[in-house]
Amino acid sequence: MPKTKPAQNPVEELNYEEALAELENIVETLEGEENSLEEAMKLYERGQTLASHCGALLEAAQLKVQKLAGESLVAFEEESE
Amino acid sequence: MQPSLFSETLTVSQLTYRIRKRLEETPELQDVWVTGEISNLSRPASGHIYFTLKDKKASLRCVMWKTDAQRTRPDLQEGAAVEAHGKIVVYEPQGQYQLIAHLIQAKGEGALFQEFLRLKSMLEAEGLFRSERKREIPAFPRAIGIVTSATGAALRDMLNTIRRRQPLTRVILAPSPVQGIEAPPALVNAIQALNLQSPGVILIARGGGSIEDLWAFNDERVVRAVAVSQAPVISGVGHETDFTLCDFAADLRAPTPTAAAELATQITLDDLRLQITHSQARLTDSISGLLADHQASISALASRLKHVSPARRIQSEYQRIDELSRRAASALTHHFQLQSARVDGISKRLGALNPAGVLTRGYAIVTRNSDGSLVGKVSQAQGEMTVRVSDGVFEVNHKT
Structure with missing residues (x-):
């Protein structure tokens, strides 16, 4: 199994799926492979950062609703009740 | 028609039960559509609906139970032409057969339903479903x-x-x-x-x-x-x-x-939140495990290191150094004693050789003043001379 490349994208630029995928990757690497302590500590810190980033994205999530107009998408204004 | 002498006599209940059984075991009476006009419509507080369906020649008593009635549109009216679906049962106390209706719809809806069924079986046959x-x-x-x-x-x-x-x-x-x-x-x-x-x-x-x-x-x-x-x-x-x-x-x-x-x-x-929490726990678990492993190996190494420690060798080296320095010190002392004994002997011998020592025994040393030479023989005596004795000198004059 190839070693996990320490991904170098800044965490705050990742979207939820990317951050989650990397987090799961890190968890598996930490659980499954022999890592040097230094490497493991780096992975752990990045994992923690990813987890808080994911959490923040979840709390901030707002449903985006668009409407098809012909072949393009426009924002859909919901009627207030 | 002559009654048979041997035919059994049934009670009303027995006969009604036989009729009921006969009707209720007839499949085409248990899944039937019937169309007619509504009359004698009654909707008591129980929620059930009672009515009669009739056409020009016949009438049929109908009941719709509350559970089905709740799903039925409330616009049932006297005289309305409807289609009802249900089953025929016998109400024994009154010796009446009646339709238990499950579904009532305006006449014409039935046609839509037929179309629905036709389309459904066609598309079903095509495998669409x-x-x-x-x-x-x-x-x-x-x-x-x-x-x-x-x-x-x-x-x-x-x-x-x-x-x-x-x-x-x-x-x-x-x-x-x-x-x-x-x-x-x-x-x-x-x-x-x-x-x-x-x-x-x-x-x-x-x-x-x-x-x-x-x-x-x-x-x-x-x-x-x-x-x-x-x-x-x-x-x-x-x-x-x-x-x-x-x-x-x-x-x-x-x-x-x-x-x-x-x-x-x-x-x-919420599922995603849980997933993140779970991942975080796994992260912490694995890093704690790793740290614990490392700590354990460090302890093991430290104890092995203690066993091979040079401290003992250093101790014994110290001992050797002490021993050597003690031996060196005693050798040196011995040497000094020997030397000083020798010096004593030599200085005693030296003392014996000191000419001044001879003077104390009454001898004198005579030198000529003219040239300072020692006068050991009478022939050597001449002029002024100095005589050295144990505590000083005096002058003599040789008379010829």
């Missing part, structure tokens, strides 16, 4: 397509449900009329246009209504569009009890629009 055609609904679609009226309560219900459960997804609405003659082609267009956006799933939905209101969702064009949609389709048309052909063609049938929105958001925000 086969279960192996059904695709898995993604648990967490990145985009959810919605085909419904832009102004209906169905849309509001679905958006609220999706927003509450999974706001990380995105909704693409393809608005379409959901009833009337323009509805079927518009629904087809909406499904096709949505597929160009490749959503993870498409919801096709509308709120409840009569069978005519929902008819667009039985339109063959719409049903086929649902069946061939690239994105999997969840249908949520009408209420729990309404079935449309779209429901059969869809990959998943939801009883209501809200339920359709729930089925499209199987992984909720």
Whole structure:
């Protein structure tokens, strides 16, 4: 199994799926492979950062609703009740 | 007709029971459609509906129980031409047979229903509804397509449900009329246009209504569009009890629009929160484990290191150094003693050789003043001379 490349994208630029995928990757690497302590500590810190980033994205999530107009998408204004 | 002498005599109950059994075991009387006009309509507080169906020549007593009555439109009227579906039973106390009606609809709806059945069996025969055609609904679609009226309560219900459960997804609405003659082609267009956006799933939905209101969702064009949609389709048309052909063609049938929105958001925000918490716990567990492992190896190494420590050797080296320095010191002392004894001996011998020592014994040393030479013989004596004795000197003059 190839070693996990320490991904170098800044965490705050990742979207939820990317951050989650990397987090799961890190968890598996930490659980499954022999890592040097230094490497493991780096992975752990990045994992923690990813987890808080994911959490923040979840709390901030707002449903985006668009409407098809012909072949393009426009924002859909919901009627207030 | 002569009565048979030997025929048994039945009680009324026995006979009625036989009639009842005969009627109730006749299949075509247990699943029957009957049409007629309503009369003697009565809706007591019990919630059951009692009425008589009649035509020119006959009448039939009918009952509809409360549970079915609740689903029936309340506009049943005296004189209305209806079609009722149900089964024939016998009410023994009054010796009456009657229809237990499950469904009553205005006359003409029956024709729609026949059309529904015809279309259903045709499309079924084509394999459009086969279960192996059904695709898995993604648990967490990145985009959810919605085909419904832009102004209906169905849309509001679905958006609220999706927003509450999974706001990380995105909704693409393809608005379409959901009833009337323009509805079927518009629904087809909406499904096709949505597929160009490749959503993870498409919801096709509308709120409840009569069978005519929902008819667009039985339109063959719409049903086929649902069946061939690239994105999997969840249908949520009408209420729990309404079935449309779209429901059969869809990959998943939801009883209501809200339920359709729930089925499209199987992984909720709460699930994701849990997942993150779980990942965090696994992270912490694995790093703690790793640290503990390292600590254990360090302890093991430290104890092995202690065993091979040079401290003992250093101790014994110290001892050797002490021993050596002690031996060196004693050798040096010995040497000094020897030397000083020798020096004593030599200085005693030296003392014995000191000429001054001879003087004390009464000897004198005479030197000539003229040249300082020692006078050892009489012949050497001449002129002024110095005589050295033990405590000093004096002058003498040699007389010739």
